[in-house]
Amino acid sequence: MAYKKPQQKYQGKIREVILGEGLKIGGESVLPFYSFDGDLGNAPKIGMEIWDVPPFGWPEKLMNEIREVAEDPAKWAEHYVKNYNPDFINLRFVGANPDTKDRTPEECAEIAKKVAESVNVPLVIAGCDSNEKNAKIFTKVAEALADKNYAFLSAVEANYKEVGAAVGLAYGNIVVAESSVDLNLAKQLNILLTQLGVKPEKMLMNPGISAVGYGFEYVVTTIDRIKLAALEQNDTTLQIPIIMPVSFETWKVKESIATEEDVPEWGNQEERGIAMEIATAVGVLTAGADAVILRHPRSFEIIRRFVREMTN
Numbered sequence: 001m002a003y004k005k006p007q008q009k010y011q012g013k014i015r016e017v018i019l020g021e022g023l024k025i026g027g028e029s030v031l032p033f034y035s036f037d038g039d040l041g042n043a044p045k046i047g048m049e050i051w052d053v054p055p056f057g058w059p060e061k062l063m064n065e066i067r068e069v070a071e072d073p074a075k076w077a078e079h080y081v082k083n084y085n086p087d088f089i090n091l092r093f094v095g096a097n098p099d100t101k102d103r104t105p106e107e108c109a110e111i112a113k114k115v116a117e118s119v120n121v122p123l124v125i126a127g128c129d130s131n132e133k134n135a136k137i138f139t140k141v142a143e144a145l146a147d148k149n150y151a152f153l154s155a156v157e158a159n160y161k162e163v164g165a166a167v168g169l170a171y172g173n174i175v176v177a178e179s180s181v182d183l184n185l186a187k188q189l190n191i192l193l194t195q196l197g198v199k200p201e202k203m204l205m206n207p208g209i210s211a212v213g214y215g216f217e218y219v220v221t222t223i224d225r226i227k228l229a230a231l232e233q234n235d236t237t238l239q240i241p242i243i244m245p246v247s248f249e250t251w252k253v254k255e256s257i258a259t260e261e262d263v264p265e266w267g268n269q270e271e272r273g274i275a276m277e278i279a280t281a282v283g284v285l286t287a288g289a290d291a292v293i294l295r296h297p298r299s300f301e302i303i304r305r306f307v308r309e310m311t312n
Contacts, residue, residue: 047124
C-alpha cells in the first residue's frame with residue numbers, strides 16, 4: 001500500500017494586506033513554510049532601515065558605503081533600492097527625538113514626502129522614542145502621504161486612538177498595532193483598533209520583539225500562539241499579518257555594540273551584529289512573521305536567500 005503523506009488543514013487564514021500599490025503581505029493558510037500542508041500565501045517581505053538623520057553607532061564598513069547619501073534620506077533610499085532592491089523602505093524618524101534634532105511633525109512630513117517621491121517601493125514609517133510625539137508625527141506624515149497605503153509603526157495602547165484615527169481612518173494608510181509579547185495584549189489592541197473603525201485590511205501587527213538571547217523564546221512562542229489561534233481556532237481578530245522591526249533590537253544589544261578592544265575574544269564587532277540580526281530574523285520568520293526590517297545589507301542578502309530557498 002502506497003504511503004499517503006498526511007496534511008494538516010486549518011479553518012482560518014491570515015488576511016492579505018496590500019502595502020503601497022501592490023506589495024502583498026500575508027495570505028497564508030498554513031504554518032510558516034509548511035508548503036506540504038497548503039497555501040503559503042505571499043512570501044515574507046524584507047525591508048531596509050534608513051534614518052532621517054545621518055546614523056550614529058552603525059558599523060564602520062556600512063557607514064563607508066552610505067556616507068555620501070546618509071545626509072539625505074531620499075538619496076539614501078534611492079541607493080538601497082538601486083543596489084539591493086528591498087521590498088520596502090523603513091524610514092525611521094530618529095531625528096524627532098529631543099536629544100537629537102527634535103524635528104517637528106511638519107519637518108518629518110516633508111522628509112517623508114521627499115523619500116516617497118524618490119523610490120518606487122512602499123514605505124514603512126517609524127517614529128521616535130516618544131509615543132506622544134509619534135502620534136503627532138504620524139498624523140502629519142499620514143496627511144502628507146494620504147492614501148498611499150503605507151504602514152505606520154506603530155500604534156500602541158497609549159496612542160492608538162490618535163494614530164488609528166489619523167493613519168487608518170482620515171488618511172487611508174496602514175496602522176501597525178504594537179503590543180508587548182503577549183497574545184492577549186495583541187488581540188486586545190487589534191480589537192480596540194477595529195472598534196475605532198480601522199478596517200482589518202488596513203492593519204498589520206507587531207506583537208513585540210527582542211534580539212536572540214534576550215527573552216527571545218517568549219517572542220517566538222507568542223508568535224506561535226498567535227498563528228495557531230488564527231489558523232486552528234479561526235480567531236479573526238488575530239488573522240493580521242505580522243511585521244517585525246528586527247534591526248531596532250539587534251543592533252542595540254551588547255553583542256552588537258561592544259568594541260573589539262573591550263571584548264577581543266568576541267571577535268569582529270560588525271560580524272557579531274550581522275550574526276545577531278540574521279539569527280533573530282530567521283527565528284521570527286520561522287515562527288510566523290510576514291515581514292521583517294533589517295539594517296545591514298549583508299543580513300538583507302542572506303535573509304532574502306533564506307526566504308527564496310524556503311518558499312521555492
